[in-house]
Amino acid sequence: MLDDILLADPRALTALDTGGVLRGAAxxxxxxxxxxxxxxxxxxxxxxxxxxxxxxxxxxxxxxxxxxxxxxxxxxxxxxxxxxxxxxxxxxxxxxxxxxxxxxxxxxxxxxxxxxxxxxxxxxxxxxxxxxxxxxxxxxxxxxxxxxxxxxxxxxxxxxxxxxxxxxxxxxxxxxxxxxxxxxALADQLDTEAERNQPAHEPFMNPAKSLALRLADRTPLLWGTDPLGAAAAVHAAGALATHAGVVAHADEVGRAATATGLLRAIDHAARESDVFHDPFDDPDGGAEAPPPRLVLLATVEEDPGQVTLRRAGRMWQSADVVHPVDEIARGVPHAPLLRAGLLASRFDVAAVYLGLATRSIDPGHLSTGAGREES
Missing domain, CATH: 3.40.50.10490 (Glucose-6-phosphate isomerase like protein; domain 1)
Incomplete structure (x- = not known):
């Protein structure tokens, strides 16, 4: 279980991060x-x-x-x-x-x-x-x-x-x-993202902490709405596995939408989140796996919902959308690339926060071998 109080305590996070993983991600x-x-x-x-x-x-x-x-x-x-x-x-x-x-x-x-x-x-x-x-x-x-x-x-x-x-x-x-x-331009955006995600910032001001809270106790479905978003999703799934021990599914939304079992799981999870839903009225039986959390990663200018509708034939109102157009405005040179780099960095830090807050990964172990990369 995620310790959300720990995420709001920068001193406790720093003390737990004995391997300096947060510093490395920054x-x-x-x-x-x-x-x-x-x-x-x-x-x-x-x-x-x-x-x-x-x-x-x-x-x-x-x-x-x-x-x-x-x-x-x-x-x-x-x-x-x-x-x-x-x-x-x-x-x-x-x-x-x-x-x-x-x-x-x-x-x-x-x-x-x-x-x-x-x-x-x-x-x-x-x-x-x-x-x-x-x-x-x-x-x-x-x-x-x-x-x-x-x-x-x-x-x-x-x-x-x-x-x-x-x-x-x-x-x-x-x-x-x-x-x-x-x-x-890429380095500057990553520096700005690191500043937003520093441990001293509360979760509501920290995109990586907020993302970690959304993914906690869920099975992340990370679907890119465009090729760069899908590539960032693949990296994000690897980051969650490495730093938090979380298994995630990553793909391009058009291909992912052909996995009918996942679609049923998304719809079932959306019904479960309805405040009027009767928890005893569950024809599918209780699932042992954590419920899915659909996260759409987008890097292009077009609205991710419209892209999803065109590529998958439907939209998911329950999906989280990570489309950093507020950080990197439309029309900026190489904006999709900059957004993809930002998404990859945000998921790196979110995965580290998730691993620390669930104590699922030994942060000291993650630092092994880092020193030999020095020139």
Whole structure:
């Protein structure tokens, strides 16, 4: 059970957070700035003017998977080059390809083998990894190594992984509108979000605490109303699993709406929340699983309700909608990307708050290994 009194007590939260996980989650903006500077130092900008045969995103355990999903959604079907997401470097890799890989595991032997193979075949490799260990050694002198300068607890390095990928995408000029090489707009938004979510703020002023309260004792159904929202939802489900031990379902709303069992569960939960509902009139029987909480994640300008109606054929009045247009106004350059980054960060912090307030995850355990990511 969630201790909502604990969420309102910043001293108690700080005392319980022995691993500094909340502090790590607040470094999202700093991670973006550090990664952008690291990419500049690694001369990722030298890729400018290149038109690769393929942009290959290597998905390894951890943040690289959600980062690849976000990058793929940002580029979309209008990408001027094929975007290939793989778990291992493919055998066809060659000198016309650009490979992007991120890991927090310096000893990922499979990735080390893939990096060595890619550089041997002449591919351009941009690698975000700790500077020690087999992964960095595999690309030594041949891969563009973006050093990991800000240590964070496991599961909180998505900002760094995303920033490195965006640096490559920006250098290759794959977007119709150019990205700021320093990624300052994204970093600034993440800093502002961290300020809103700091422990001293009461839940009604703290979006992450408020979200944690809404998800407590529920089975979260995190459905994106657009590709970037769906990618953020996948990351959010992973964050809840990592930091709070919560199992969540994540998908794009059109696909999710084909899961008829989930639709019945949503409708049943909505009936249960009716003040006139008779709890003894339950033809489906008592469910042992926590009731679902539908959360719609949206990043585009269009109203999420209208998008849901078009894609799923119906709307859910009981759904929570996380559509940060108040924080990032319509018309801002790359607004959907900024909103997706904000959503990912908010769910990271909400998951940490939920884990602390339910005491479901040992925060000291989450800090294990963070120190070895220092350069």
């Amino acid at each position: 470094t999202a903006g700093a991670q973006v700035r550090s990664a952008a500077q690291g990419a500049a130092d690694a001369r990722v900008g030298d890729l400018a003017g290149a038109r690769p045969r393929a942009l290959v995103l290597v998905r390894r355990p951890g943040a690289s998977g959600p980062a690849a999903g976000l990058l793929t959604a940002v580029l979309g079907p209008s990408s001027p080059v094929p975007v290939v997401v793989v778990d291992t470097v493919p055998s066809w890799i060659g000198p016309l390809d650009v490979v992007v890989a991120h890991t927090a595991d310096a000893d990922d032997v499979d990735l080390a083998d893939g990096v060595a193979f890619a550089v041997r075949r002449g591919a351009e490799v941009v690698l975000s990894a700790p500077t020690d260990g087999p992964v960095a050694s595999a690309g030594a002198g041949r891969a563009r190594l973006v050093e990991q300068r800000i240590p964070v607890p496991p599961g909180l390095d998505l900002p760094r992984a995303l920033a490195v990928g965006l640096s490559v995408v920006g250098s290759l000029e794959l977007l119709s509108s150019p990205l700021d090489p320093g990624l300052d």
